Amino acid sequence: MTTQPLDPAVAAFVAALNSGDKDAFAAALTDDVTMSDDGTERDVTAWTDSEIFSSNGHLDVEDVASDGRTLTGTYTNSTYGSMRTRWAFTVTDGRISRFETGQA
Structure with missing residues (x-):
């Protein structure tokens, strides 16, 4: 991978995640x-509440593919500590319609 700018929708997702801003996070996602x-389908609301917002999740982006x-990056939360993760996003009409994450 080469370091490239994030797609604007992905950048909004990461910024909202890192700031703990639930409203901005919800605005970055389609309904x-x-x-x-890690390959298992999850309920977005339950997962983000547990893995991001109630556990102080933070993502330090290290590499971005050419599509942005x-x-x-390194994902850290108070439940699991830090781990290297991979994130892939599908963007529809400027918002995230799907994301997949897992250990890298």
Whole structure:
């Protein structure tokens, strides 16, 4: 991967995640967003509440693919500590309609 700018929708997702801003996070997602974690489909609301907002999640982006929609970085939260993760996003009409994450 080469370091590239993030797609604007992905940048909004990461900024909202890192600031703990639930409203901005919700605004970055489509109403019918789906996601998977390590290949397992998850309920987006339950997962983000547990893995991001109630556990102080933070993503340090390290590498971005040329499309700006796939990245690797160190994800840290108070539940699991830090781990290298990969994130892939599908963007529809400027918002995230699907994201997939897992250990890199």
